[in-house]
Amino acid sequence: MKEENVTTVARNSKLLPLSKIVSTSKFQKISYHSDNIGSLALEDENISYTSTGTLIDFLTRMIVLNDNNALGISLRGLAEMANKQQKAEYLYKAAMFKTLTKDTEIDELNDDVFNLGLDICAWEQAIRGGHYVSPQAYPNETTIIHYKIMLKRAKAYLEKIGNIIRTGYVSATKNGLISGDGDYLSPDTLIDFKVSKFTTMQPNWVRQLFLYRVLLRDELVSPDQIKKLMIYNPRRDEGFLLDLTQINPNILDFVKTQAEKRSLY
Structure with a gap:
């Protein structure tokens, strides 16, 4: 098998159907209200x-x-x-x-x-x-204005989260043929940034977060320490959170098994 990125594998709904993981509705939506500007229109950027x-x-x-x-x-x-x-x-x-x-x-x-x-x-x-x-x-000027707003929102969000102990962590199968670079780890939370116009949790994001979690390779944080999965979207200043202690642990085993099998073919 050729090498694949976690993001690409996360698009494979047949490999990882949400009916065997969790639905997007299981993620709690959180609005942070860092400012009073609201969503930043992608269409206004170049x-x-x-x-x-x-x-x-x-x-x-x-x-x-x-x-x-x-x-x-x-x-x-x-x-x-x-x-x-x-x-x-x-x-x-x-x-x-x-x-x-x-x-x-x-x-x-x-x-x-x-x-x-x-x-x-x-x-x-x-x-x-x-x-x-x-x-x-x-x-252009509008895009730069938006970028500065998103950076200030990201700063406020990360200050709320606190104690980011790893940026740019690695997740990979045993043979390394499926791998990805995730965004942020706190001692118990895996966080991915999505600069998106979407107002709801997306199926691909669910699969991606689970793959990052079960394939995590890090000397500071083990996969078992990660109890929460989170998306943060600075375009909308919103997040989506899932508490892994509230789901069947067999789901994590299923995702890992599917990923490892995929990496063999």
Whole structure:
């Protein structure tokens, strides 16, 4: 079998039917009300939703959490796919990004921060998608305004959660042929960011969270320590929460068994 990403496997409703896991309605919806702005319209932005999601996650780690490991995935893409000139350009842009964001409040971020962030994240998307595509556009004024609002919401949310002990954790099958990079771990909660216009929990998100949980490989947190699964959406300032202690533990075994079987074929 060729390698697959957890996100791709999570789209497979035949492999992981929600009737054998949990329905989307089992997740509790939470509104955080960090501001009075409401949902941010995707249609008013000029950057694709996939690039926006990758960028907001990267900016949250770098600017809100001061996590230099946020460069890790893009550096992997760079090492495997870039030529000498591209590597030199990346290193220059990464250094510029760090200089422009050091000790800078979110509202004061220069537009170049978001442009450089997209350039860096293109290599993160390359390692996940299998090929590199340079950014075809950079954020316009409205998009940057939205990005700053989402970053402030992410900051407020993470302050409420507290004690994030891992960013960019890894989940994988025993043979490593199905793997994924998740977003955040607290001592008992697995958290994934979704910069989405959806107002309800999505089936693919359910499967993705369960796969991240049962395939978790981390020296700080074992899968059994994770008692809650959570989505946070900074576009809508909303979350979805599932308490795993309230479900049949056989569900977790089913998801893990299905994933491991899938990785063999």
